[in-house]
Amino acid sequence: MGEANYKAAVIGLGSMGWGAAVSLLNAGIETVGVDVRQDVLDKFKALGGTSTTSPAEAATGCDAVMVFVVNAEQTATVLYGENGAVGAAPRGCVFLTCATTPPEFAEQIANRLSESGMQVIDAPVSGGATKALDGDMTIMASGASTAFDKAKPATDAIANKVYRLGDAPGAGSRVKMINQLLAGVHIAATAEAMTLGIKAGVDPQTLYDVICASAGQSWMFGNRGPHIIEGDYDPKSAVDIFVKDLGIVSAEGNRQDFPLPLTETALQQFKAAQDEGLGREDDAAVAKVYAKRGNIKLPGQD
Amino acid sequence: MGEANYKAAVIGLGSMGWGAAVSLLNAGIETVGVDVRQDVLDKFKALGGTSTTSPAEAATGCDAVMVFVVNAEQTATVLYGENGAVGAAPRGCVFLTCATTPPEFAEQIANRLSESGMQVIDAPVSGGATKALDGDMTIMASGASTAFDKAKPATDAIANKVYRLGDAPGAGSRVKMINQLLAGVHIAATAEAMTLGIKAGVDPQTLYDVICASAGQSWMFGNRGPHIIEGDYDPKSAVDIFVKDLGIVSAEGNRQDFPLPLTETALQQFKAAQDEGLGREDDAAVAKVYAKRGNIKLPGQD
Structure with missing residues (x-):
């Protein structure tokens, strides 16, 4: 060889x-x-x-x-x-x-x-x-x-x-940073969508199936949605990681004086999850922040 | 027949x-x-x-x-x-x-x-x-x-x-509402990501190609990203539509006393686009709000 x-x-x-x-x-x-x-x-x-x-x-x-x-x-x-x-x-x-x-x-x-x-x-x-x-x-x-x-x-x-x-070094990390911006916003959006659906009385699995075939689809919705549906927060990737990664994006926005309102909003949701003691859980546990504030039970919560 | x-x-x-x-x-x-x-x-x-x-x-x-x-x-x-x-x-x-x-x-x-x-x-x-x-x-x-x-x-x-x-009538509209929540947030996130990438000096087409094959992918990023790259804001679906549709989601959140921070943030971006006179342009024109605030030129802008 x-x-x-x-x-x-x-x-x-x-x-x-x-x-x-x-x-x-x-x-x-x-x-x-x-x-x-x-x-x-x-x-x-x-x-x-x-x-x-x-x-x-x-x-x-x-x-x-x-x-x-x-x-x-x-x-x-x-x-x-x-x-x-x-x-x-x-x-x-x-x-x-x-x-x-x-x-x-x-x-x-x-x-x-x-x-x-x-x-x-x-x-x-x-x-x-x-x-x-x-x-x-x-x-x-x-x-x-x-x-x-x-x-x-x-x-x-x-x-x-x-x-x-x-x-040039830095180019790889810049593209990764943008990827993490989208990934982090999409995980929080997945949580926002699934929990509003549950609040409105929509069956989570049906919602998941329809969205995965519709314009609301994202890679993260497809990947993290099942964690919420199954109540499985065993960390594949932890909340702490997105506090770090969206923190990098946020700092870059501040450094460049560039507005990143969705990044900042998603970051606050992951920080709230961290504050709830969920930092080491799967990042889909950001759904628990929505569930607590919105007064609903997620699958697996009693 | x-x-x-x-x-x-x-x-x-x-x-x-x-x-x-x-x-x-x-x-x-x-x-x-x-x-x-x-x-x-x-x-x-x-x-x-x-x-x-x-x-x-x-x-x-x-x-x-x-x-x-x-x-x-x-x-x-x-x-x-x-x-x-x-x-x-x-x-x-x-x-x-x-x-x-x-x-x-x-x-x-x-x-x-x-x-x-x-x-x-x-x-x-x-x-x-x-x-x-x-x-x-x-x-x-x-x-x-x-x-x-x-x-x-x-x-x-x-x-x-x-x-x-x-x-039961209403179930179809509830699922559509959740789809629009995600679709609207993802369009604004696409704009936020593409414009930060441009600000950071990343080539938009390269960024697009990498993200479409990575965890940051969404259906909307794949569909609307090219509108930004090509500077084409001929309306396939207009900014006004997402002011309306995210407005429906926001109203439902208020009615149910359910927190929807990403929905609200994305809605503000579409409203800002409307305020800029872009209501009848393609919804990807929300990128122009980021470009103006962040002081960059988008493809097609001189």
Whole structure:
């Protein structure tokens, strides 16, 4: 196999990072997984991977380092903090920064990585845990073509679609930011629609079936609607994530002095869910904010 | 053909009513079209239909009367006003009320029609002008099964999908209302996303292509996004329509004391567009509100 001597590291084995790391192993690539949770590291080792809590140890001798931590602060820490990956990675190693971060941060960290002699792709991802496990995530990527060449064995293993959004770091994160704007507004709109339907006496499953085939459809309505109908708030993606991601969009709007009224409104709904102690529940739990204020019972609520 | 002696009337030959009337003719059904605009009546006559400005004249001897005017007030007028259809229709004629109206109104007018000896289906439609012309609209329908039987030749001619939402009038309009909540929020969200993308320097077509394949996708983003990218605000559906339809949703929220923050926010954006003189432009022109406030130029703006 062409990947015989290729070595990759995945820092952060959350739902997307875990899927990426497993997909790399499935492609026959030597892969080191990094996390702070020992049980996850043990599980990765049992699958044939190498495990460590040290980004530096993982990056040693690597061709590609993928950073799947949750935000900008953690990205900076695993790259340049204590036992950071950059100090140990060989010159020319390609770094993929995959967390959803402010576009400005994506640019800054890319410039810093370049100054450190590394290649870099601004590479936020989309697709959810199931697609990640199947090697089918989507990458919204920008960076130099030499970086894409260097990363190809790894990106081939984890993604079925890599959108090439130009040479400049930041472009990937800008598109991801807009995607999250829509995704977050649509999740809150799904909750608003389903709960008003319940209040008005419409059967939720019938409503779901009609809307999915009508002009009110969205990917999020199709995906999160069943969580509300089934009363299943086991987190596929948590409320906290959208407080963070819509917070990034909101901050960008403020920075650019650009009005984002729907973003701000949806963000307030997710923050209200967080205030209700629902931060770690599935993001569809924003429906519980509507249910409480509107005095209705959701499916599964007694 | 089974429809040999079947006679239908379509009151209101706007984009959806026109499509319904043409589809009825195409199915070989004797059809009378009603409108206030003589040029539209002439056009319908040229296609082989019968034309009149009088709902009463149109309803005489009819099996099915479809009311495609734009709102509740016009619906009441064409049914019970001067030259109203109900006074002239034969006993047992089926009326389909197809305008988007408050669910309460749909219930009241259905009860009144029943008291007048008529059959009735609460039958708001979806799908747009192109599908309407092809006989492929969707009907969100509720009413007695005898009414559906009586209407079948007509509904077979105009729709490819009739959702049966129970016996009670109002159920169809409730589902349509929820659909319009989502559709309206998604159009405004499309505008918010596309304009922030432009502000941030993202190429609109690239953004569109990525989002359509990602979790931020919606039917409205897919449909209205190109209007913004091409600067085409020729009205397929106008800003005024969503001021009306989100107004219905908002009023229902107030009536039920149910919080609808995204609906209210989107409604304000459409009202702002109306205030800018854009009421008759395509609803995607809500993007111009964002562009003005955010100080950017949209495609097609100099």
